Amino acid sequence: MRADCARCFGLCCVALTFSAASGFPEDKAAGKPCSRLRADFGCSVHGELRQRGYHGCTVYDCFGAGQKISRITYAGRDWRQDPGAAGEMFALLPVVRQLQELLRYLTEALTLEPARPLHGEVRTARERVERLTLADPATLLAVDVAAQRSAVNPLLLRTSELVRAQLPGRRKSRRGADLLGARLKGADLRGVELRGACLIAADLRGADLRQADLIGADLRDTDLRGADLTGALFLVQGQVDAARGDTGTRLPPSVARPGHW
Structure with missing residues (x-):
């Protein structure tokens, strides 16, 4: 659930829109490769992103969605090798990213001892979301992410309440x-x-x-x-x-x- 850029095909560097108003030195349309993206999918200015004005890149976290799409969903087939599937790959990034974010929260909830009474429900929810992240592209594109969030949010709220209730006072x-x-x-x-x-x-x-x-x-x-x-x-x-x-x-x-x- 952590980004591993070395195992990703630069999906965020292509799929996302960049704009000067949101922490970038240039505007870039969705689906267009960043001018700094190398042929090997690495970043030519990775060690100088802040100095070069790519502040937005330094705070973006895909929660591991990039490498999951690259290595599991498409089994190592990149968008340059298969340009016909490129649009689909890019469309999957925000979907899988949000599912991975939910996985991150559910995984943390399972480590919180005061919330142990909820761990069974949390584990079931986590398994359901993880199965979705491993689905085929058509299934993933049909996922109602808002519905998944609505299903998980009450569990996270109750987890939070149980943990914070351990502190004295209201x-x-x-x-x-x-x-x-x-x-x-x-x-x-x-x-x-x-x-x-x-x-x-x-x-x-x-x-x-x-x-x-x-x-x-x-x-x-x-x-x-x-x-x-x-x-x-x-x-x-x-x-x-x-x-x-x-x-x-x-x-x-x-x-x-x-x-x-």
Whole structure:
């Protein structure tokens, strides 16, 4: 459930739209290869993406969808070898990416001891979603991703509630809150529900975010220097990559410290 670009045929570099407004130095239409994509599907400026203005590339995470489509769905057949299937491959990327994201959350839910009463249901849901990711292209293109999310979301909500209930006191929900640029330096946000919250450019230096539910929270340019995210729920790599942090930022083991921090 982590991107492995070396095993992918550069699908995100072709399938997705790039625009200067969303963190790229140029506009690129969907289905058109990026000008930096090499013949071997590697990136000619991979080590300098931020310096070259490809900020959007550094925060995009396919959750392993790219290599799954490349190596399993199409068994190593790339879009250059089979241009007739290229459009189908590119159309599958957002579908499989969302399914892989659900797998990532369900897998984490199975590691959370307070949610053990739900593990049977979570495991069943995970097996169902994983079977879908291994299906043939026609089946995948017919998947109702919204329905899959609707089926999984109640389980993730109940998982979150069970984990956060272990903390003393009642915790205010900030679900979907507009906290753009909010000054929350040193705030006690332990166990707070921040699902889908807009925390763009918020000041969270030194904040305590242990066991906070961060699923879907927008952390672009959020200042996490010195913040404690130990045990933060459903935090994924793309969120961390989009934020600002330092050596004092404490992260859960499920995400890596970005190289640009």
